Amino acid sequence: MPANKLIPLAEAVRRYTRDGIQYASGAALPVGSDAVVFGRELLRQKRKNLHAVFHCNTQQLNLLAGAGAVDKAECGFSGLEVFGFANGLRRAVESGQTALEDYSNLAMALRLLGGAMNWPFVPATVNIGSDIQQRSAFAPDEYPATRKIPTVTDPFSGQEIGAFSPLKPDVAAIHVSLADPLGNAIMLGTEWSRFELSRAAKKVILIADAIVDTDCMRQYPNLVRIPDIVVEAVVYHPFAAWPQSSPGFYDVDEAHMKLMNKALATEEGTADYVRDYVERYDDIDSYLDLIGRDNVERLSNSATSFLLDPYRQWIKTPAEIAALTAEVTA
Amino acid sequence: MPANKLIPLAEAVRRYTRDGIQYASGAALPVGSDAVVFGRELLRQKRKNLHAVFHCNTQQLNLLAGAGAVDKAECGFSGLEVFGFANGLRRAVESGQTALEDYSNLAMALRLLGGAMNWPFVPATVNIGSDIQQRSAFAPDEYPATRKIPTVTDPFSGQEIGAFSPLKPDVAAIHVSLADPLGNAIMLGTEWSRFELSRAAKKVILIADAIVDTDCMRQYPNLVRIPDIVVEAVVYHPFAAWPQSSPGFYDVDEAHMKLMNKALATEEGTADYVRDYVERYDDIDSYLDLIGRDNVERLSNSATSFLLDPYRQWIKTPAEIAALTAEVTA
């Protein structure tokens, strides 16, 4: 494991993803931190038949499913919060293109916890008694479903509760606010389940809005919830979560959230979206051009900007990052 | 729940503890953060018949057990790391005064996790197959013990694993580095299991080396792993962990660690220690005098001091804290 793990986004997708893998996004709910740009690159490289593990749906899953790249998905919440239903995912589910297995949000976090612990099962005191337990999109002929959330007997009381199956995704692309070249990462805002996911996944790739010197981590070791020892690769990508938000860096791009979700409602709209917003950039600069430099500035003017202040002194410039990246890929 | 929860140490012990309660220390292992001073106050107020839940033994449990205040204890590790065996606890166990139930360090963390989740049991893939499972100090006549870590059948594979009993202590006194008057807390250094404990315990009291303004928490919300919503009371007490260490604040007092452990090896030594180091101070000032002002200064000159730098601007003075405390107790 090399000390410096910085590689370009395209290289990370090329090296760590394959058709048909169980792919997890490390996100903070549908509007917050998520490496949506990683999903764009998966499409650019024509990855397909993915088994998507998303604690919650995000615009990334909405896009991947809408574009037909997802055969199976497991989710706690499949909407876009106040932005409404996720039209791409919805269309894929309603057409049968994507089999969507439902759990609750706690269930997904617990299943990642169970994967991280390498437990054979996780106690379930939620999801039992509802159709989440009784109905399985992955085994539609079983009713009531017996293998999705089977019962287990508590040896202390003799009472029955449920048992969740642990999750161990093949690859997780986890969005973080700050990473150092070694793979130590700081998240600003809710972790959601990124801590557990970073230990449950077989391979972890960090997608960071900014790269900082390791001295930043030594100043704030309690903030480093993902340590380098569990990380394979670090990708620098500003506005990686766009059009979603990243606390400290940028707000949600409301207009693009709506434009994107509207486009994903139809096959044609999705094709147009892929043409205009997935294939139409070559590097970070042209990606930011696509977002619009004025828009980038406006979104960066966030009420949360002050959250980033303590770390600014350690943020590396694009030139420094390019030099470090060249080291690894040389 | 009042907004300002600052109360004096003696008041916290008076208000929240009783003889016979299940009392948990929130500590970071035997040499690190622990509210040892809370244990001193328990002895000053003659609390007894305690059921101590200590993830690891610390000088606090060593003192409480050595002084005969502990009937039952549950621990993952009952030594003092490089300082050797814990003589007070050891003497209490060997004499039969304290029944010490053994688990591993992961087991204790998992049992707190289970208490926090309100699970009926926690999956156990460790401690099984060893005498930790077979032998119970709380049920010595059962061999092999069947109710300490019973088996549970994984409904997915049909294999048997173990099941830990969850812990929900009546009161936890958790040592933290920084707290605000509302009860938001920042820990510097390993959390050990203080995060889980703060949710598993029925009542949580924070013992903080320093009090900061809530603005500090708004600047560093990801560091606030114990939010005010789970906290009953906040106690300000510098050198609360002495002779143990508190990263950012002070190093371990090697001489006193040894003096204390040597004293606790005998009943006489313990009585002398209680006379000299438990009863011989009246307030924070005389407590610091007892430690020795030169010693306080020497121990504060720590290689970890820089960890505290980002937060110093928000640290409240003793006078400010006294005024806030007077508000609550008025």
Next chain:
Amino acid sequence: MSAPLTENLPYTRQEMMAIATGRELRDGELAIFGVGLSMLAGYFAQAHHAPNIRAMTEGGVYGATPVGGLPWGIECNRISANATSFTNALDALGFLVASGRCDVGIIGAAQVDKFGNVNTTGIWDGEIGDRYRLPKTRLTGAGGANDIACGAGRVVIMVTHEPKRFADQVSYISSPGYLDGGNARDKFGFVGGGPSAIVTTLGILRPDPVSKEFILDAYYAFSSVDEIRAATGWDLKVSPTVHVVPEPSPEELAALRRVDETGALRK
């Protein structure tokens, strides 16, 4: 969202619903709010009569109040901007909600039935049947609402009052109410007490203490028992003590509109 039908009143139906929901919360409680209207209802309570409510979201965002209008999500920067603590889902939904520590939760529903079971997963044409077939319309899934429905001390369900949303039996139970009524929850050992009220755009339903069937407890100044029964997809029983819900006071409306800065409830 239905257009306000209360043109002659100084508030909208949604504002009445939000205020009626907010009145269900008591000072000092640990309360979890979902996204959207339930968040506005919750923060209205905090702004008006429950200043010490301990508000949380399922993302583990604590100590925050929204700035700049209705947050787009429970992790939106509008709510992240002034939090005192960020943790995670296991903490919020597990340690604090599924554990039974949370006093009250507010959830929404696409469809609710007479035992307070909630469907937010999909709309099927008729019953699903023995095979789990594709929904005609796929909805958002349970999210954290199932965890709240299982674990919170009590649950307030907020829903627009329309016949299609008030079914005798939901086609899919995303979040359990009283299941098939009576003590049916006991079988699963849920630590939470179940839904205490369904607050709608027309009135308030509460469960019968024994059968757990929801009955009409109160209507609004602008609605009526008959209108509500007509808008309910089952034969809605009416409480002998049915009454009018007090209209929003000027203070309540002012507090609500401070929280609903961008006017989401007035649209």
Next chain:
Amino acid sequence: MSAPLTENLPYTRQEMMAIATGRELRDGELAIFGVGLSMLAGYFAQAHHAPNIRAMTEGGVYGATPVGGLPWGIECNRISANATSFTNALDALGFLVASGRCDVGIIGAAQVDKFGNVNTTGIWDGEIGDRYRLPKTRLTGAGGANDIACGAGRVVIMVTHEPKRFADQVSYISSPGYLDGGNARDKFGFVGGGPSAIVTTLGILRPDPVSKEFILDAYYAFSSVDEIRAATGWDLKVSPTVHVVPEPSPEELAALRRVDETGALRK
């Protein structure tokens, strides 16, 4: 601690043990060190031949190397001073060790038996018997060693070689080795492979691949097969390939002494 009996050598027995233990670690491995000597052995490996070892402690202290001498504990400021990450016990012992992710752990022992089972809980006069009676001498308990023994890919046990410490059967299994030998671990589904070596102040024992009984694999320049057999409480078998462990190189000794700044291993 026994006084060094190697006055005519440029290193102590404990230094030889620490170096022999350190040689068991390979570059790039995820490795967990306990407190005391095992930590010195581990950081010696990092300083000498395994610069990319990913060192961790059971407190969840990552990226640190001790400053100012042997840390008093795994959370001592001497190791907290330059960490890049602090998490917690669930993470370190659960997610990384019990899960099977950790490649190797180093643990100590008060007593070890021929199947590599470790006792750190207590000394009884004779067998404990059916009733769990009080130990004559209470020791430290299992700590994290049980978790390491169950979960780590392999385990290296470090122990002073004395007859009382090498028992045919330990009185209490605090941390499982191969239990009663052969495939006995399989019954419990341990993800970890069990102890790969017992490194002592006199030599190195390794398990027979089938019976899992520990046999003498190597002795040091200053010890002998006879001395080791005499210091072992069971009838120790000797490997047909028994050999002398290479003495510490000057580079190894220098690296070890940089880590062992306060000379704990030379006392």
